[in-house]
Amino acid sequence: MSDRPEGTGNAGAGAGEEGVAWSGPDGAQAFAAVDAATDWLLGYPFVFRALAGWIDSRHVLVDYGCGPGKVADHAARRLGARVLGVDTSPEMLALARGSGTAVAEYHLVEDGRTVCLADGSADAVMCNHVLASLPTEETVLSVFGEIRRILRPGAPFVLLATDPACSGTEYASLRIGDPGGEYGPGDEVTVRLRRTDGTWQSMPNHAWPVELFPTLLERAGFRDVVQHRPTVDEALALADPELAAGRTWAAERAKPPLVITTALAD
Template sequence: MEAATDWLLGYPFVFRALSRRIGSGEVLVDYGCGPGKVADHAARLLGARVLGVDTSPEMLALARASAPAVAEYHLVEDGRVTALADGCADAVMCNHVLASLPTEEAVLGVFTEIRRLLRPGAPFVLLATDPACSGTEYASLRIGEPGRVYGPGDELTVRLRRTDGSWQEVRNHAWPVDLYPGLLERAGLREVVQHRPSVDEALTVADADLAAGRAWPAERARPPLVITTALAA
């Protein structure tokens, strides 16, 4: 996937939030690491000891082969990373995972497991798309259909641009970003803050060549990504 919008308005802001709270050699868990590209980038940029976890053995196998900077990979089974102890993480990040979950109970379950992994006072950084931005054609994605309004858990189709310029459709679920603070607090996290990065901010945070390489008209008009941060109580 090209993921240009994510690398402009998403991941650089996740890394910035983590860099303010995590030091070299500390443990960062990437919950829902997928093929490991973001985890690998975080390990190299932050100097953290990154542990990737995912529900898919296939994704973990791909990550092990393609993201060598990550220290370890672990499988999430029945909602739990059994190989990792309570309070083992100095920070956790979770990028574009919640849209794959079909119920609010499942979202709360992920937050609860993340809280278990975090030591008290440690930060959690969440990156998610906003389903209220449905139908807008961004550089590398479109969330839902034009003119549609999606409620919590509604199915929607996300279009993702491949590196060859073609599009792939993925079935996801809509979770309004204003739902997250209450669920995070129920899971035992506090001091929840949400931020919607803008293109102007990204000019000083994201890769300079990427930021300068396009006009980003849709991203400027209606930024689609939201960063939510919280601390383990």
Template sequence: MSEEGTAWSGHEGAQAFAAVEAATDWLLGYPFVLRALAADRIGAGKVLVDYGCGPGRVADHAARVLGARVLGADTSPEMLELARASATAVAEYHLVENGRVTDLPDGCADAVMCNHVLASLPTEDALLGVFTEIRRLLRPGAPFVLLTTDPACAGTEYASLRIGEPGEVYAPGDEVTVRLRRTDGSWQRMRNHAWPVTVYPALLERAGFRDVVRHRPSVDEALAVADPDLVASRPWSAERAGPPLVITKARAAP
């Protein structure tokens, strides 16, 4: 097991993130993000921004599945370097500097997705800053789809992650150690922050969003949307007992 880190920063952090398996996310997370976007007809001719794209794997998948023009954005130049080398279906990559996506104008996006970014942020003000920048990118009425873990599921070992320690209760913003399974079967430990999903609606409304809804995908639902080989690869006992991922969807207010 590696040393515990604070963020996916630098070349080493980017390589570590790229080696994460993310099986639980590919079962209960990313397919439902894409389903939520497809429900808004985000496809050919539409612009989708992946805010916090990391090494680009999800952005690349979204571009291929949805057919949209996908733009990746991340605070890490090293992550973007990895993404440019491997996620070839993504149209462009942009660095986030001082809280702003470089070279993208106001209202340029038909949709934004943001997957597992907020747990790295230490304060509600930082969350609000991300939501405000995402609202800037979106045209009025456009959808924003957010994928997060639920710290209320602390201590349960899922197929590819464990949030916090058994028996612990985390207040909003508390530091929490998250374990993520690598493709070689070992575990990567990272210090993140616990943000209950109930925190997001009020912050989203302050940032200029409306019509906030939440959905917690289940394994039974995943049978229809996730990769069949992945679904059949293991019993998903913990995921069935207590699904740990939540999709929050909102719309940019006029």
């Protein structure tokens, strides 16, 4: 569980590609080499914007599924909040702790629970691409339930996910599934991610149609669910100017693949 599409093995790897398991030291190092340009254009800046109206230096923000800490670090520096990163992978957390981020603490999620965090101890939670690692509705509800547990009542939860309905399109840094593919809840779907050296790696993920999230969140104890699909035109005012100007973003303009879902703890 981390800020990434997640999977194991080498299913779907093609010519010039390498399949990789995200678990273990090799997986953690492999994730550090992922480009994630599409996420940094249409995803993370909008997550930070959604959180900005709720938190400042007085508040605790939890990054649920923090991976090696890159997104948590940006959030800490941009928002000024006390950021805590949590993840199921000890190797990811070791990488995060050794990378000199601005994040205050990192905690391990064991058996679906972050035992170091008390009920209602967070003023906000963000969760980026974690659902892609979850195979069943039960596991999705379990994650939502744990996030609800650590949030104080009325606090915001911001969820970033890739829409499997955008399958087959090659974006700047990812492709979801195969051209013409249709994927139902929990179906296995191969995702390709571009590395910083320009090569690609593939792994199996699980598809979760974004239109299911409002109902699942309400079942887990959230209310006031709102969804937003960021566009390139919106991103030009939020994303890093060098990143935004460095590509044409043709696919991202034609069919934006990321959806931001926000909700409040009931």
